[in-house]
Amino acid sequence: MIQIDALPAFSDNYLWLLQDAENRHCAVVDPGDAGPVLAWLEAHPGWQLTDILVTHHHHDHIGGVARLKEACGARVLGPSREKIPSRDQALDEGDRVQVLGLEFQVIEVPGHTLGHIAYYHADATQPLLFCGDTLFAAGCGRLFEGTPEQMHHSLTRLAALPVATRIYCTHEYTLSNLRFAKAVEPTNRATSTRFDEVTRLREQGGISLPSTIALELATNPFLRVTETSVKQMADERAGRDNPTPTEVFATLRAWKDQF
Ligand code: ZN
Numbered sequence: 125m126i127q128i129d130a131l132p133a134f135s136d137n138y139l140w141l142l143q144d145a146e147n148r149h150c151a152v153v154d155p156g157d158a159g160p161v162l163a164w165l166e167a168h169p170g171w172q173l174t175d176i177l178v179t180h181h182h183h184d185h186i187g188g189v190a191r192l193k194e195a196c197g198a199r200v201l202g203p204s205r206e207k208i209p210s211r212d213q214a215l216d217e218g219d220r221v222q223v224l225g226l227e228f229q230v231i232e233v234p235g236h237t238l239g240h241i242a243y244y245h246a247d248a249t250q251p252l253l254f255c256g257d258t259l260f261a262a263g264c265g266r267l268f269e270g271t272p273e274q275m276h277h278s279l280t281r282l283a284a285l286p287v288a289t290r291i292y293c294t295h296e297y298t299l300s301n302l303r304f305a306k307a308v309e310p311t312n313r314a315t316s317t318r319f320d321e322v323t324r325l326r327e328q329g330g331i332s333l334p335s336t337i338a339l340e341l342a343t344n345p346f347l348r349v350t351e352t353s354v355k356q357m358a359d360e361r362a363g364r365d366n367p368t369p370t371e372v373f374a375t376l377r378a379w380k381d382q383f
């Protein structure tokens with residue numbers, strides 16, 4: 125049994141800590157800051173950090189890697205196409221890696237950055253996805269390096285994972301994403317319900333993650349670009365027809381950038 129907890133970092137990042145209590149081994153995803161992980165290890169004597177999983181090269185995801193590697197000797201896994209400090213194993217599409225006894229499959233998800241990868245653990249009851257800044261709860265990452273085509277394709281692949289898949293993304297952006305989702309789909313009941321729930325949760329200091337593919341399919345406008353009402357809203361916004369789902373996606377992404 126692997127327990128997964130969020131270690132908050134910076135203003136809205138989560139460092140996901142995977143824990144194997146039987147062996148007292150743990151792994152961390154995207155440690156932009158070593159501090160919270162080292163503090164956790166200090167508070168949990170006897171535990172060892174064995175693996176560091178990296179999704180992409182942005183500083184808030186790799187800033188703590190070198191220090192953690194030096195302090196703990198953990199193995200560093202990261203995308204082959206990006207510069208990742210202290211990387212031991214470079215990963216590409218379809219690669220499989222064992223982390224704390226779980227097998228993770230590498231999915232290349234270009235868009236936010238060009239070499240961005242996600243880690244997927246296929247499991248009949250509890251599939252897991254660590255997707256960095258690609259798919260967010262009710263939103264998606266900004267296009268810093270990739271094209272709308274690439275990001276739309278990446279999101280489409282993630283959306284096709286089993287609906288029970290738990291989504292561990294890196295940022296607590298859910299509430300502002302839902303504000304935008306409501307603007308895109310003012311009549312989507314699932315979206316308004318989720319907005320109310322997350323509002324309450326955040327008021328109580330809770331975290332809104334992980335999400336699930338099922339929840340994202342129902343409320344994430346970036347996964348709903350083939351819905352007629354979403355296309356109509358994108359057309360209205362752009363002042364022209366968006367003939368393909370990719371163009372609907374591109375219009376939504378540009379709108380969200382200045383929302
Ligand atoms: Zn990023």
Ligand code: FE
Pocket residue numbers: 182184185257294295
């Ligand atoms: Fe980030």
